[in-house]
Amino acid sequence: MIEERYELAIGRIKEMRDEKVVQPPFREFFQKMAEFVIMLDELKTQIESGAYAQFKLKELEEWNERLYQDILPQQYNTSYANPSYAVEMLGEGYGQILSFLYTELRAAIVYVFEQKKEYLDILFELLIEIYNQFEEEPNLKNVKETIYWYASDYCDVFAADRICEQLDPAESFAVDIIMNSDLNNVNYLYQFGEYISHNELQTARHLMELDETVIQKMADVYTEGYRIGFINTGKDLSKKSIVNIRYVLGFEKVVKKAIENFEKMGLKPVIYRSGVSVLTKRQHLKIGYYGAIANKQYEYDHRNDQALFLDKKFMERKLEVIQTTYEHHKEQAAQFAGPACIDMFGEEPFSPGQKEEVIRLTDRQEELALQFDSRQSQITNQYIRGDERSFTIIAYPVPDIGEQYDEIFDEIIRINTLDAKTYEKVQQTLIDALDQGEYVHILGADGNKTDLKIQLHPLHDPNKETIFENCVADVNIPVGEVFTSPVLEGTNGVLHVSKVYLNELQYQDLEITFANGMIADYNCRNFERELENKEYIRDNILYKHPTLPLGEFAIGTNTTAYVAAKKYGIEEKMPILIAEKMGPHFAVGDTCYSWSEDIKVYNPNGKEIVAKDNSISALRKEDVSKAYFHCHTDITIPYEELKSITVVTKNGEEILLLENGRFVLEGTEILNEPLKNLDKYGIVNA
Known part of the structure; x- marks a missing residue:
């Protein structure tokens, strides 16, 4: 049924690309969205056939550019992902909603790589449902209701799956890539579905040049800090069996050694992707693994998109999903030891532009968001007790830090091992x-x-x-x-x-x-x-x-x-x-x-x-x-x-x-x- 839904959706979206039923100024928007989806369908075929895995580096780079070019800084001013441009072209109200729709639709990039067809069905059907409303004179209230019910109906899928990804080592998409790829060939970076910039490529290449003893030392400092953290706080690591590794792409050689170290401690890794849906993200913050941030202004512009549907009823529904999912997986939750993080630094400091056109939370929604954070934290602590978990965090530079990157990297290794x-x-x-x-x-x-x-x-x-x-x-x-x-x-x-x-x-x-x-x-x-x-x-x-x-x-x-x-x-x-x-x-x-x-x-x-x-x-x-x-x-x-x-x-x-x-x-x-x-x-x- 999932496959049948997919074929029906793709067929309809291909028709959308060529139809002229929707009147300007909205016609171009939906045509561009249709072209985007058709491109993803092409990618899906390449991945499923095995052709993508055989691509040369140049072909992988071209695909990565195609997928992310619309939100890169040089293209963003004329992208519907930009709320300012969307409002300018589509008008107040419609501009913000359709900019959100495109942003949410872009999550399909990683779903294609992870082969989550049900997620693709959900997003593509959302696009079609909203498109249908524009075939005649659209009604802003009805469009908003469609977004609301999308969030409400599917938070039980997205939010529940998100918790499973955080607790279940069997959810091993990233781990499989890290453990089974040739990490001396940068092509593996393009298997994650993230945007890959020169930072990730040069970081991976720099690690390839380091002696294996240095890589092992980097991993040992990281994992040993995690172990000692339990000892120093009087917590029993032997009661745990799951560790969450969070990092930025490019550090896979260190992460692979860390996985091996953790396994010797009796810990299996969960490595989940930073949230890509409004239903799983926390503003513009990155929690999980991720690649390059294609455009920080884009992320910042959409940090409050949940304002389109956040009300008390939705909040209660999502909290119920979280509670039910944790209860269903409470044995795994009890085994969760906490996160081990590798941060990166060195990019140019970012000071965002403030835009009038972005979606904003009302005062009431801000109150609800704070209530949600509080209650979600209490639920999490009920199943993953704060007095039984720990963490560790370490940081390394990326090439953007400057021409002396190699020297700075070595200096940070020294600082991290004082x-x-x-x-x-x-x-x-x-x-x-x-x-x-x-x-x-x-x-x-x-x-x-x-x-x-x-x-x-x-x-x-x-x-x-x-x-x-x-x-x-x-x-x-x-x-x-x-x-x-x-x-x-x-x-x-x-x-x-x-x-x-x-x-x-x-x-x-x-x-x-x-x-x-x-x-x-x-x-x-x-x-x-x-x-x-x-x-x-x-x-x-x-x-x-x-x-x-x-x-x-x-x-x-x-x-x-x-x-x-x-x-x-x-x-x-x-x-x-x-x-x-x-x-x-x-x-x-x-x-x-x-x-x-x-x-x-x-x-x-x-x-x-x-x-x-x-x-x-x-x-x-x-x-x-x-x-x-x-x-x-x-x-x-x-x-x-x-x-x-x-x-x-x-x-x-x-x-x-x-x-x-x-x-x-x-x-x-x-x-x-x-x-x-x-x-x-x-x-x-x-």
């Missing part, structure tokens, strides 16, 4: 001073307006308890930070950074004001209009919450990474994973211990970390929906923008930790050694 024991000792010296404090005072310098007081948890037994965690590269690679969950009450002041890159978006002169640990005000200078700046922060840092708590305060100690960033001029391109180790950082949102606050955690010296909660997360004991925000965004002040970090004790004594970008506490001077190279490289620093 000696943890050396940092453990120095960081303990910092912690011993911090544990004496009532609060910490952070001051910016040379135009940085930071003036922030961080209230610390009290210690009842300093001989057995500590406030800060000594982070030495387990879940969070590389080494180099001490962190805590601040007391919200008494945490006040301004956090400012001249330029920062968060969740793939750039912020200029980001300024956040805290009152009793909660965000009271915020602004930046990305756009001319203050309203747009505030909306930008609210959407992408606060995630539409009216406020967020300061969930973490940390001091980064990885001066080696800082100097490397300065040497190569890549400070803006450093991922937060490394950037957070290059100065003090402050995370807004949940604490680092969310969903596992009651697990006892100890530093290497045996002291128990007692600062894991705040007055917001403590609400989980009364109403869990009020305790968590489902986000955690780190914001780092680089050393050169820092005047001082001072611990202030109860009796008013001041213990200076950093001054003018240098560590001054006795016993931490070794952290300044890499900074001496700044002069060697001719770099001026505070």
Whole structure:
């Protein structure tokens, strides 16, 4: 029946391409959509016949270009995927909906590669159903209803399958490619169905040139960090059998070794694709594996497309599907150990354009979206307990980072494998001073307006308890930070950074004001209009919450990474994973211990970390929906923008930790050694 539906749909769409029943300006849109689908049908035939797998590199590149050319930056201004162009050509209302339709239809690219014919049937029938409404005078309300019922009727398919992909190692599309392909031939990259740019190609080629012992070392650091993360948090890895690997295409040689390492730990991999449907995506964020992002503006323009159908009834339906699916797969869910992530960095920082024509959530829909996130998180934690799972994350550069890519890549390998024991000792010296404090005072310098007081948890037994965690590269690679969950009450002041890159978006002169640990005000200078700046922060840092708590305060100690960033001029391109180790950082949102606050955690010296909660997360004991925000965004002040970090004790004594970008506490001077190279490289620093 699935095959019969497919043939009927393709036959009808081929007729659509040549028909002239639909009147301008809509006729061209549907003709282009028909041509797109017919191209996918051609691709499907090539894949099923085995011809695609035999294509030479040039043929694969040509196919990849055909599939993605319409959304590439050079074509996007005249693409119906662009809401601005769609509205210009098709009018207000219809333009947004038909732009959404095309965006959703583009998900069919990966469904062809995964041979998900039922998904193709669903999308192609949606196109036909909407086309039929334009054969006569269309009615905007009816078109919207069609979109609504598409989302409502099929969320039980898309949402349920999405959970299965995350839990079932038998869903092995990506794993099969990685384990069974010749990874010394870049042709394999085109078997995933993702957009492939020079970054993915050159990354794969660079890994081919590395000695196998280096590849093994990269994999070992990654998987060993995952294993140690369970040990350090007192969680039993032997109870688990499934690990989720998330990465960016090009790193398959490392991922293959990692899979072998995990299997020795008794863990089978699940490697699921980042969501491609409005029913499985979370805004413009990438969660899962993916290739090149063909156009970040395109992704950003469609981040709120769910506004076309999001209401309370839909929310309840989707939550019911999620609950039912987890219940059906609860044994597998209990075996899920958590994600192991390989991030990439090095692309040009992206600051999106703001468009009036994009689909936006109403105030009521924003409330529903926050409710959905909260309840979905609670359901997930019911079946994949936060106090039993862990994670790890590591990052490597891509060729876009610059002409010295090979050298930078080798430097990042060195940074990711720095000696943890050396940092453990120095960081303990910092912690011993911090544990004496009532609060910490952070001051910016040379135009940085930071003036922030961080209230610390009290210690009842300093001989057995500590406030800060000594982070030495387990879940969070590389080494180099001490962190805590601040007391919200008494945490006040301004956090400012001249330029920062968060969740793939750039912020200029980001300024956040805290009152009793909660965000009271915020602004930046990305756009001319203050309203747009505030909306930008609210959407992408606060995630539409009216406020967020300061969930973490940390001091980064990885001066080696800082100097490397300065040497190569890549400070803006450093991922937060490394950037957070290059100065003090402050995370807004949940604490680092969310969903596992009651697990006892100890530093290497045996002291128990007692600062894991705040007055917001403590609400989980009364109403869990009020305790968590489902986000955690780190914001780092680089050393050169820092005047001082001072611990202030109860009796008013001041213990200076950093001054003018240098560590001054006795016993931490070794952290300044890499900074001496700044002069060697001719770099001026505070």
